[in-house]
Amino acid sequence: MEQADREANRFKEFRHAVEKDSKAKPLDVRNNSHEESGSQSYSADSENLEVGMQQAEHDPFDVAEEIWLLEQIKDIQDELNILKIVILDQTSVIDRFCKLQPNAYYALKEQRTVRNYGDEVKRITMHADRTYQTVCMVQ
Numbered sequence: 001m002e003q004a005d006r007e008a009n010r011f012k013e014f015r016h017a018v019e020k021d022s023k024a025k026p027l028d029v030r031n032n033s034h035e036e037s038g039s040q041s042y043s044a045d046s047e048n049l050e051v052g053m054q055q056a057e058h059d060p061f062d063v064a065e066e067i068w069l070l071e072q073i074k075d076i077q078d079e080l081n082i083l084k085i086v087i088l089d090q091t092s093v094i095d096r097f098c099k100l101q102p103n104a105y106y107a108l109k110e111q112r113t114v115r116n117y118g119d120e121v122k123r124i125t126m127h128a129d130r131t132y133q134t135v136c137m138v139q
Contacts, residue, residue, distance in 0.1 A: 007074060008074055015071075018063065018064070069135045073128055073131055073135065076128050077128050080125045081125075084118075084125070087117055090114045091118060094110055094114050098111050
């Protein structure tokens with residue numbers, strides 16, 4: 001987790017340095033209000049991202065969109081890692097329970113469910129990793 005914190009701080013430092021040297025709109029296009037619903041926040045983010053993209057069309061050296069995307073991907077990767085830890089704990093508990101109660105159908109069903117969630121998180125993590133690499137390679 002320490003590595004992720006260092007990367008997040010480096011993105012923030014880079015964003016602030018670019019903002020300081022640029023006359024463009026600040027790069028923080030996120031909606032900082034945590035009280036709004038997810039759909040309202042997504043809408044505001046989308047509008048701000050479109051504005052950032054339009055600015056990037058005028059200045060080929062404007063990396064605001066890429067910085068914002070990398071920050072978002074890193075946040076998602078951190079959340080996926082938290083989910084992995086929770087699912088590993090759940091898997092361990094349900095596996096031990098199934099050994100104690102081998103004939104408990106509901107326990108076996110839950111064991112499959114937890115494993116399916118684990119597989120889904122792995123799939124999403126791989127997609128997030130590929131997306132991160134793609135954004136890093138944007139020229």
